[in-house]
Amino acid sequence: MPRLWHRLVESLLGRWLGFRLIEPESPAIDVDLPTFYVLPHASLTDEVALSRLTRDRNLPRASHVHRWSPCRLPACFALPRLKRTRRGVTGQHAPQLQALLEALEADSALDAQLVPVSVFWSRAPGKDFGFWKMLAADDWAWSGRLRRLLSVVVNGRHLEVHFGDPIRLRPLVDGPHGRLTQRKVARVLRVHFRRVRARVLGPDISHHRTLMRGVIESRPVRELIRETAATNASSEEKERRRAERYAREIASNMSYPVLRFFYELLKRLWNRLYDGVDVHGLDAVKAIAGERTLVYVPCHRSHIDYLLLSYVLYREGLMPPHIAAGRNLDMPVIGPLLRRGGAFFLRRSFKDNRLYAGVFNEYLHRLITRGHPIEYFIEGGRSRTGRMLSPRPGMLAMTLRSFARDARRDVAFVPVYVGYERVLESGSYLRELRGGKKRKESPLDLLRVIKHLREPHGRVSVNVGEPLSLAGFLDHIEPDWRGQRDALRPEWLQRSVPALGATLARRINAAASLNAVSLCAMTLLATPHHTIEADLLISHMTLLVRLQRELPGSERCRLPIGDASAWIDHVVALGFVDRQSQSLGELISARPEQATLLTWYRNNGLHLFMHFSLVAFAFRNNITFTLDELDALLKPAWPLLADELYFSVPDDTRARLAETLATLEAHSLLRRTEDGWRRQPGHLAASEHLRLLGQLVxxxxxxxxxxxxxxxxxxxxxxxxxxxxxxxxxxxxxxxxxxxxxxxxxxxxxxxxxxxxxxxxxxxxxxxxxxxxxxxxxxxxxxxxxxxxxxxxxxxxxxxxxxxxxxxxxxxxx
Missing domain, CATH: 1.10.10 (Arc Repressor Mutant, subunit A)
Structure with missing residues (x-):
C-alpha cells in the first residue's frame, strides 16, 4: 500500500517538478553497487522528487526495492527525527539502516553504498515571514503537511538537490574498529546533513527586531549608553533611543521574497548584459561553509560586484551573505531593497561617535558568532585605476576584535576576484581617469545603467582564491594571541590588521582573470602611439598567455580560451580598439579616449607579469647578465613592486629569477651563453616582444x-x-x-x-x-x-x- 501511494503521488507530481540546482551535477555514485539513498527526515515529497531525479539522470533508482533474503530493503529511506525528552534523546534508532547493516553482516558477499541526499524546495532563512512562511520553502523548522503542499505548488519548479559523497559499507563492516552500529552511521549522516543545511540556508536567523533588541541589551552597548549619558549630561533613556536609531540605521532585514526576487531579476539582467558568468573555485568554499563563518572579501571594481556575488552564491547553492555597504547607498527605494537583500549600512567614519561604534561592533559580532556569512570590500571604495587598492583597516580590525572576543567558531576569509571584460561604469571611469571628480551616487544611477543594457559587455569571471583560516593566520604570525584575548585593544591587533589586509589582497590578485581586453591593453599601451601591427599583437597576446601558464604558483589564475585572432575581434566588437586597413598589413589602434580607458583594464592583470617584466626591462639597457648580477640588481625592487601591485614574492628570489630566465629562454626571448643570459639582436621579433614585456613595469x-x-x-x-x-x-x-x-x-x-x-x-x-x-x-x-x-x-x-x-x-x- 505505501508503494502504491508513492507511485500515485509521483504520477501526479512528476510533470510539475523542476530542478534548479543539482549539486554535484554528476554524483560520484558507483552504478554497479547496490545504492541506498538516505534523506535527513521522512518526507513523501522528497522521496518523489528524488525518484524522479534518479530516473531522469539514469542513476540507480530511488524507487527500487532490494530483495535480500530474508528481507526487502527500499532504496530510499529517511533517518528518524530526533526528539529531546526528559529521559534523553529519542529517535536515534533507524530500523531501515539497522536492517541493512544486519544483512551485510550476515552475508559477507554483499556490499552497498549509502548516498546522503538533501532536497530543498527552494530556500528561505529560518525567519518568520508571515504568509510567505507558509509558501516559502525549507527553513530550520521542519515543514508541516499543509505548508509542504503549498510549497510544492509554489516552489515545485525550483528544487535543489545536494548529493553527499557515497559511503561504501563493506570496508566499514569488515574494518578493524569493531562492530559498525547503525548509531555510528546515523551520527555521521546527521553531521553531514547539518553541514549541508548550514551551507545552503545559513544559520537560523531570529526576527529582525529580536536581533536589534539583543544588540541594545548586550553588556558592551549598555555600558556605552551609561558612559555616553554621563558624558553628554543626558538621560540613559535618551541615549538608549539614540542607540536604537543607530541599530535601525545599520541592521539588514534579510527577506526571502526579496532574495528570490533579486535572483530572478539578476538572472535576467546578467543574461541581458553579459555573454556569460564564469565561476571558478567555489568547491573549496562549499567544503567549509557548514563549519566556519565565511567572510567574503571581493575586489571592488563595479557597483554591481556585491549583486553579482550574491547571485552566484545563491545559484551555486550557498547562502547569500550579509553585505557591508556604505551609507551613501541607503537611498530612497534602492536602500530598503538592498537592506532586505542582506545589506547592512555603515558610515564612512565613526571614530568620534563611540555609541555608534559600539552598536555597529556588537551587531557585526553577533553576525560573526552566529555563523552568518558576511561580505565587505577591504579596499573601501571602487578602484578607479583598475588595480588593487590598499586595504583599509576598519572592517578587518572589527572582525579580528570580534573573533578574539569569541573564538569558538573559526572564521574563514574567502578572497574573490571579479573580472569584467567591460564594466558598466566605463564612462564615469574615463572621466575620473582624466582627472574628473567622483560623482555622488543617486537613484538616477539606476536609470543610467538601464540605458547600457543594449550595449555589449562581454563575459564576467568570478574566481575564488584560496580561503584563509583566521585562527591559522593568527597562530602563524602572532602565536601568543590567545593569551591577550581579554584585552580591549591587544598588542597584536595593530600588527595583524595590515598583515591580514596584505595577505588577502595578494590572494585576491592570485585568482585574477586574464581576458582579451586586458591582454590587448597590456600590449597596445606598450607602444609609443597606441598602434600596432595586427600580427604582432596576435603573437604577443599569445606569448603573454603562455608565459602566465608556465609561471610557478599561477594555478588559480584564469586564462582566456581560443586564439588571439578571435580575442582581437572580441575587443573590437566591445569598442575598445579600431582596425585600420593598410597595404602592408592590418593595424590595430586606440584613440586617445580608448587608450585612457584601456589603462584601467591593463591594470587589472598587471601584477601577473611583474616577474617577467622586470627581467625584460633590465635587458633593455644591458646586453648580458649573469644570474648573480641580475639578482643583485633586481633584489631591492621586488618589495616595492610587490607592495604596490600585491603579488607574492618567493622567499628565494634567486631561485625564482632562475626559473624566469629559463622560461624566457624557452620562448627565445633570451639566449643562454657561457657568460650568462643575453638578449636577442634588435632585428629579431623576440627583441620587440622583450621590449613590450619590459614596458609593463x-x-x-x-x-x-x-x-x-x-x-x-x-x-x-x-x-x-x-x-x-x-x-x-x-x-x-x-x-x-x-x-x-x-x-x-x-x-x-x-x-x-x-x-x-x-x-x-x-x-x-x-x-x-x-x-x-x-x-x-x-x-x-x-x-x-x-x-x-x-x-x-x-x-x-x-x-x-x-x-x-x-x-x-x-x-x-x-
Missing part, C-alpha cells in the same frame, strides 16, 4: 626613481613625509605632460605613500620626529638602479628631478 620604476631622486637631493632628516609625497606627485604629473601621456593614475599620491611605507618596512628609511632619515645604503641602491634605465630615459628623469625647485614645488620645513 616602466611606470612603477619611474615613480621609484623620482621618489628616491627627490629624497636624496636633500640631507637626511630635512624633508617631511607629506612634503616628499607632494613633490614626487608634482614631478610625476609633470613627466606625464612632457611625455604626452594621458595617465592621471601615474601621479597618484597614494602610490608614493605606499612606496615610503615599503622603504620604511625594509629598513632603508625611518621617520623620526616627523622627518625622514636615511643612510648611505639608500644612496647605493639608487645608484645601482640607474643601470636599469637606458641613457635617454635616465637623462630625462635626472633633468626633471634636478630642475631648480620653486617655493610652490617644495618647502623644506614642510
Amino acid at each position: 616602466q611606470p612603477t620604476l619611474e615613480r621609484v626613481y623620482l621618489l628616491l631622486a627627490s629624497l636624496l637631493r636633500y640631507p637626511s632628516g630635512e624633508l617631511t613625509r607629506q612634503t616628499l609625497e607632494e613633490h614626487s606627485r608634482q614631478l610625476a604629473e609633470r613627466l606625464t605632460l612632457l611625455s604626452g601621456l594621458n595617465a592621471p593614475e601615474f601621479s597618484d599620491r597614494r602610490l608614493f605613500s605606499g612606496m615610503l611605507d615599503t622603504l620604511e618596512h625594509e629598513g632603508w628609511l625611518r621617520e623620526t620626529q616627523d622627518r625622514l632619515h636615511f643612510d648611505d645604503a639608500l644612496s647605493r641602491i639608487q645608484m645601482r638602479s640607474r643601470g636599469l634605465f637606458d641613457p635617454e630615459l635616465r637623462h630625462r628623469l635626472v633633468r626633471l628631478t634636478h630642475r631648480p625647485a620653486s617655493d610652490s614645488d617644495i618647502t623644506r620645513d614642510g
Whole structure:
C-alpha cells in the first residue's frame, strides 16, 4: 500500500517538478553497487522528487526495492527525527539502516553504498515571514503537511538537490574498529546533513527586531549608553533611543521574497548584459561553509560586484551573505531593497561617535558568532585605476576584535576576484581617469545603467582564491594571541590588521582573470602611439598567455580560451580598439579616449607579469647578465613592486629569477651563453616582444626613481613625509605632460605613500620626529638602479628631478 501511494503521488507530481540546482551535477555514485539513498527526515515529497531525479539522470533508482533474503530493503529511506525528552534523546534508532547493516553482516558477499541526499524546495532563512512562511520553502523548522503542499505548488519548479559523497559499507563492516552500529552511521549522516543545511540556508536567523533588541541589551552597548549619558549630561533613556536609531540605521532585514526576487531579476539582467558568468573555485568554499563563518572579501571594481556575488552564491547553492555597504547607498527605494537583500549600512567614519561604534561592533559580532556569512570590500571604495587598492583597516580590525572576543567558531576569509571584460561604469571611469571628480551616487544611477543594457559587455569571471583560516593566520604570525584575548585593544591587533589586509589582497590578485581586453591593453599601451601591427599583437597576446601558464604558483589564475585572432575581434566588437586597413598589413589602434580607458583594464592583470617584466626591462639597457648580477640588481625592487601591485614574492628570489630566465629562454626571448643570459639582436621579433614585456613595469620604476631622486637631493632628516609625497606627485604629473601621456593614475599620491611605507618596512628609511632619515645604503641602491634605465630615459628623469625647485614645488620645513 505505501508503494502504491508513492507511485500515485509521483504520477501526479512528476510533470510539475523542476530542478534548479543539482549539486554535484554528476554524483560520484558507483552504478554497479547496490545504492541506498538516505534523506535527513521522512518526507513523501522528497522521496518523489528524488525518484524522479534518479530516473531522469539514469542513476540507480530511488524507487527500487532490494530483495535480500530474508528481507526487502527500499532504496530510499529517511533517518528518524530526533526528539529531546526528559529521559534523553529519542529517535536515534533507524530500523531501515539497522536492517541493512544486519544483512551485510550476515552475508559477507554483499556490499552497498549509502548516498546522503538533501532536497530543498527552494530556500528561505529560518525567519518568520508571515504568509510567505507558509509558501516559502525549507527553513530550520521542519515543514508541516499543509505548508509542504503549498510549497510544492509554489516552489515545485525550483528544487535543489545536494548529493553527499557515497559511503561504501563493506570496508566499514569488515574494518578493524569493531562492530559498525547503525548509531555510528546515523551520527555521521546527521553531521553531514547539518553541514549541508548550514551551507545552503545559513544559520537560523531570529526576527529582525529580536536581533536589534539583543544588540541594545548586550553588556558592551549598555555600558556605552551609561558612559555616553554621563558624558553628554543626558538621560540613559535618551541615549538608549539614540542607540536604537543607530541599530535601525545599520541592521539588514534579510527577506526571502526579496532574495528570490533579486535572483530572478539578476538572472535576467546578467543574461541581458553579459555573454556569460564564469565561476571558478567555489568547491573549496562549499567544503567549509557548514563549519566556519565565511567572510567574503571581493575586489571592488563595479557597483554591481556585491549583486553579482550574491547571485552566484545563491545559484551555486550557498547562502547569500550579509553585505557591508556604505551609507551613501541607503537611498530612497534602492536602500530598503538592498537592506532586505542582506545589506547592512555603515558610515564612512565613526571614530568620534563611540555609541555608534559600539552598536555597529556588537551587531557585526553577533553576525560573526552566529555563523552568518558576511561580505565587505577591504579596499573601501571602487578602484578607479583598475588595480588593487590598499586595504583599509576598519572592517578587518572589527572582525579580528570580534573573533578574539569569541573564538569558538573559526572564521574563514574567502578572497574573490571579479573580472569584467567591460564594466558598466566605463564612462564615469574615463572621466575620473582624466582627472574628473567622483560623482555622488543617486537613484538616477539606476536609470543610467538601464540605458547600457543594449550595449555589449562581454563575459564576467568570478574566481575564488584560496580561503584563509583566521585562527591559522593568527597562530602563524602572532602565536601568543590567545593569551591577550581579554584585552580591549591587544598588542597584536595593530600588527595583524595590515598583515591580514596584505595577505588577502595578494590572494585576491592570485585568482585574477586574464581576458582579451586586458591582454590587448597590456600590449597596445606598450607602444609609443597606441598602434600596432595586427600580427604582432596576435603573437604577443599569445606569448603573454603562455608565459602566465608556465609561471610557478599561477594555478588559480584564469586564462582566456581560443586564439588571439578571435580575442582581437572580441575587443573590437566591445569598442575598445579600431582596425585600420593598410597595404602592408592590418593595424590595430586606440584613440586617445580608448587608450585612457584601456589603462584601467591593463591594470587589472598587471601584477601577473611583474616577474617577467622586470627581467625584460633590465635587458633593455644591458646586453648580458649573469644570474648573480641580475639578482643583485633586481633584489631591492621586488618589495616595492610587490607592495604596490600585491603579488607574492618567493622567499628565494634567486631561485625564482632562475626559473624566469629559463622560461624566457624557452620562448627565445633570451639566449643562454657561457657568460650568462643575453638578449636577442634588435632585428629579431623576440627583441620587440622583450621590449613590450619590459614596458609593463616602466611606470612603477619611474615613480621609484623620482621618489628616491627627490629624497636624496636633500640631507637626511630635512624633508617631511607629506612634503616628499607632494613633490614626487608634482614631478610625476609633470613627466606625464612632457611625455604626452594621458595617465592621471601615474601621479597618484597614494602610490608614493605606499612606496615610503615599503622603504620604511625594509629598513632603508625611518621617520623620526616627523622627518625622514636615511643612510648611505639608500644612496647605493639608487645608484645601482640607474643601470636599469637606458641613457635617454635616465637623462630625462635626472633633468626633471634636478630642475631648480620653486617655493610652490617644495618647502623644506614642510
